[in-house]
Amino acid sequence: xxxxxxxxxxxxxxPPGGGAERSLAALLNGLAAPGPTLETxxxxxxxxxxxxxxxxxxxxVHAFASQDRGEPIGLLDPGVSIASTDLSIEGFWxxxxxxLRERGGERRxxxxxxxxxxxxxxxxxxxxxxxWLDGMDHDGGIGLTQLEWAPGAAQAFRSRSxxxxxxxxxxxxxxxxxxxxxxxxxxxxxxxxxxxxxxDIQSRFxxxxxxxxxxxxxxxxxxxxxxxxxxxxxxxxxxxxxNAPPVIGIMVVTPEKGLRMYQHLLPxxxxxxxxxxxxxxxxxxxxxELAHHPNARILGHVDAASxxxxxxxxxxLFETTGSWxxxxxxxxxxGVPSVTSDVGxxxxxxxxxxxxxxxxxxxxxVIGALQAVYADRERYGELxxxxxxxxDHRRSVAAFRSxxxxxxxxx
Numbered sequence: 001x002x003x004x005x006x007x008x009x010x011x012x013x014x015p016p017g018g019g020a021e022r023s024l025a026a027l028l029n030g031l032a033a034p035g036p037t038l039e040t041x042x043x044x045x046x047x048x049x050x051x052x053x054x055x056x057x058x059x060x061v062h063a064f065a066s067q068d069r070g071e072p073i074g075l076l077d078p079g080v081s082i083a084s085t086d087l088s089i090e091g092f093w094x095x096x097x098x099x100l101r102e103r104g105g106e107r108r109x110x111x112x113x114x115x116x117x118x119x120x121x122x123x124x125x126x127x128x129x130x131x132w133l134d135g136m137d138h139d140g141g142i143g144l145t146q147l148e149w150a151p152g153a154a155q156a157f158r159s160r161s162x163x164x165x166x167x168x169x170x171x172x173x174x175x176x177x178x179x180x181x182x183x184x185x186x187x188x189x190x191x192x193x194x195x196x197x198x199x200d201i202q203s204r205f206x207x208x209x210x211x212x213x214x215x216x217x218x219x220x221x222x223x224x225x226x227x228x229x230x231x232x233x234x235x236x237x238x239x240x241x242x243n244a245p246p247v248i249g250i251m252v253v254t255p256e257k258g259l260r261m262y263q264h265l266l267p268x269x270x271x272x273x274x275x276x277x278x279x280x281x282x283x284x285x286x287x288x289e290l291a292h293h294p295n296a297r298i299l300g301h302v303d304a305a306s307x308x309x310x311x312x313x314x315x316x317l318f319e320t321t322g323s324w325x326x327x328x329x330x331x332x333x334x335g336v337p338s339v340t341s342d343v344g345x346x347x348x349x350x351x352x353x354x355x356x357x358x359x360x361x362x363x364x365x366v367i368g369a370l371q372a373v374y375a376d377r378e379r380y381g382e383l384x385x386x387x388x389x390x391x392d393h394r395r396s397v398a399a400f401r402s403x404x405x406x407x408x409x410x411x
């Protein structure tokens with residue numbers, strides 16, 4: 001008989017490697033406390049109290065991850081127990097893959113090296129996860145995993161006859177389809193942010209059960225209060241003046257998230273809309289590859305709140321199928337609309353708070369969308385702000401609870 005015990009085994013969690021770990025932490029924290037399913041949940045408004053609703057019991061939540069990134073930063077609530085392994089995140093083959101990624105091109109060799117790294121680490125991780133599970137009473141429990149070390153976690157769960165949940169957070173399962181096929185098709189439940197991404201998954205894998213969990217954003221934990229958000233937006237905008245040039249903001253640049261597209265876009269944008277500035281955040285090497293464009297302002301590491309407070313339109317493009325652009329919701333909280341690619345679940349992430357472009361490689365279409373959104377930015381910005389209700393972490397937790405309670409009932 002299955003019980004309300006969840007065992008999450010992932011590469012990293014706290015400290016996070018990125019948004020995927022922050023999202024999972026929010027879901028684990030929520031599940032470790034009593035709460036409603038999506039069917040009984042009230043309407044949520046970011047950073048505002050919600051009405052009481054019928055609740056389901058809390059789950060006993062246990063997590064296991066590498067401690068290679070350093071000391072925890074407090075993402076997990078006390079209700080989630082965490083154990084760690086000293087297994088290093090990077091290795092020889094991952095460094096080879098990263099080196100090829102930095103050079104550009106070399107896609108086939110990069111894919112091969114990345115696959116070798118995942119294969120080696122997954123074999124090691126399976127042993128570590130197995131030892132962790134064997135040290136606890138895991139009978140009747142449900143496993144959970146995501147991202148690169150999922151093959152190892154899935155192996156440990158399967159060898160102990162544990163049903164498990166696979167969360168899809170990025171395009172790794174598509175790029176390394178045969179490596180992840182046993183993980184995806186062996187999962188009792190596959191979760192992803194949005195029906196769009198689930199559709200991509202179901203077109204490539206034969207999954208047993210699929211469930212949409214909107215990407216959770218803990219707006220209060222990230223930006224404190226709506227009063228502070230409004231005050232910062234007002235302060236920054238007042239300093240710009242009435243004749244300030246249009247500012248387009250790009251929060252993330254990687255080879256998968258628009259690098260080639262931006263390289264083609266920026267010179268065409270300069271010619272067609274010369275007064276527009278493009279502010280690019282992020283401390284990796286990739287923004288620097290855009291620094292030579294006269295209309296680009298490379299900001300480096302910046303505070304997210306200050307960044308969103310100072311832009312007019314947010315832009316995020318995807319080279320391949322995207323998950324759910326977390327930054328679209330964060331921009332929307334500040335009343336900033338977005339332009340994004342129509343891939344994965346971006347349509348659901350955006351709602352009516354901006355414009356979708358069918359192909360991010362079509363620079364003229366992107367420029368047209370940016371100009372249209374900028375011209376009507378007050379209306380689009382209000383719609384973007386309203387759409388943040390979709391990604392309030394409490395609603396996402398309720399959606400996750402619906403999926404896992406449904407799985408529990410069916411076991």
